[in-house]
Amino acid sequence: MKFIQSIQSMKSVAACVAACATIVLTTPAHAQFAKPEDAIKYRKNALFVMQQNFSRVGAMAQGKAPFDAKVAAESAAVAEYMSKLPWVAFGEGTGQGDTKAKAEIWTDKAKFNSHAEKMQTELTKLSAAAKTGNLDNIKAAFGPAGSACKACHEDFRKD
Amino acid sequence: MKFIQSIQSMKSVAACVAACATIVLTTPAHAQFAKPEDAIKYRKNALFVMQQNFSRVGAMAQGKAPFDAKVAAESAAVAEYMSKLPWVAFGEGTGQGDTKAKAEIWTDKAKFNSHAEKMQTELTKLSAAAKTGNLDNIKAAFGPAGSACKACHEDFRKD
Numbered sequence: 001m002k003f004i005q006s007i008q009s010m011k012s013v014a015a016c017v018a019a020c021a022t023i024v025l026t027t028p029a030h031a032q033f034a035k036p037e038d039a040i041k042y043r044k045n046a047l048f049v050m051q052q053n054f055s056r057v058g059a060m061a062q063g064k065a066p067f068d069a070k071v072a073a074e075s076a077a078v079a080e081y082m083s084k085l086p087w088v089a090f091g092e093g094t095g096q097g098d099t100k101a102k103a104e105i106w107t108d109k110a111k112f113n114s115h116a117e118k119m120q121t122e123l124t125k126l127s128a129a130a131k132t133g134n135l136d137n138i139k140a141a142f143g144p145a146g147s148a149c150k151a152c153h154e155d156f157r158k159d
Numbered sequence: 160m161k162f163i164q165s166i167q168s169m170k171s172v173a174a175c176v177a178a179c180a181t182i183v184l185t186t187p188a189h190a191q192f193a194k195p196e197d198a199i200k201y202r203k204n205a206l207f208v209m210q211q212n213f214s215r216v217g218a219m220a221q222g223k224a225p226f227d228a229k230v231a232a233e234s235a236a237v238a239e240y241m242s243k244l245p246w247v248a249f250g251e252g253t254g255q256g257d258t259k260a261k262a263e264i265w266t267d268k269a270k271f272n273s274h275a276e277k278m279q280t281e282l283t284k285l286s287a288a289a290k291t292g293n294l295d296n297i298k299a300a301f302g303p304a305g306s307a308c309k310a311c312h313e314d315f316r317k318d
Contacts (some may be wrong), residue, residue, distance in 0.1 A: 008297075032224070033211070034214075038211065041207060041210065042207070042208060042211050044204075045203075045204035045205075045207045045208050046198060046208050048204045049201060049204050049205050049208065049244065052192070052197065052201050055193075056191065065191070078244065081240060085208065085237065138248070
């Protein structure tokens with residue numbers, strides 16, 4: 001019984017690793033930045049563009065803005081796309097400067113990557129929900145996506 | 160003769176307007192920003208992410224970095240995608256603040272839009288060239304794309 005659980009657990013881990021690899025490999029590999037400051041600016045800028053689109057969908061999900069299915073779908077699609085970009089810019093040596101990044105990003109990479117992957121997964125779900133044009137679907141997907149952002153900020157971003 | 164030229168000219172204009180409309184309509188319509196500062200930050204951040212990816216391809220095109228076909232194709236694709244995002248953030252009332260935008264953006268919109276569309280067209284061509292995996296194709300497409308950036312900066316960006 002214990003052995004079977006163990007096998008199942010290993011299968012789950014393998015499936016998860018495969019899924020994560022798929023997500024990570026969609027970002028530009030070996031991306032290079034001329035200076036650490038460029039990398040810091042790049043990830044902050046990509047995250048801001050993402051956040052603005054995400055918030056536009058969120059305002060509709062939370063009833064703070066009128067629902068516009070087309071804008072919601074377009075904004076969620078941009079947020080999903082942007083969610084793949086920041087990670088190449090968290091290279092070694094980019095923890096100092098104009099950044100709120102905590103050192104734990106580089107000392108606990110597995111956890112950081114797990115958060116990053118979770119966020120991408122949730123934004124993919126949100127984009128899929130927005131494509132249905134149904135506000136209830138968007139509301140259901142928005143919460144988990146917001147929680148994914150928050151969880152990573154709590155662990156890896158300075159106040 | 161004059162009449163025929165005129166008809167042909169009208170056809171060209173119509174074709175151009177149709178092409179431009181296609182490009183413009185791929186950006187989120189009616190995108191809203193909470194504050195003018197957000198719009199300014201949004202367009203600057205989107206353009207920075209674009210520029211970083213564009214420059215990575217440029218370094219290869221100019222022999223300043225080793226050619227990596229995969230990175231070139233990925234970076235050019237991101238630059239193409241990003242080229243569609245800034246324009247919704249040039250709304251009325253976003254000409255003041257932390258921006259180098261010239262007032263002419265809003266007083267000569269037709270020219271500004273023409274520049275913006277030209278840049279998107281050239282980055283689409285660059286991305287297509289990069290997808291071929293052939294450095295000569297990338298070199299041929301890089302120049303016109305760089306010129307499109309420069310032309311707009313000269314007319315519409317303060318030094």
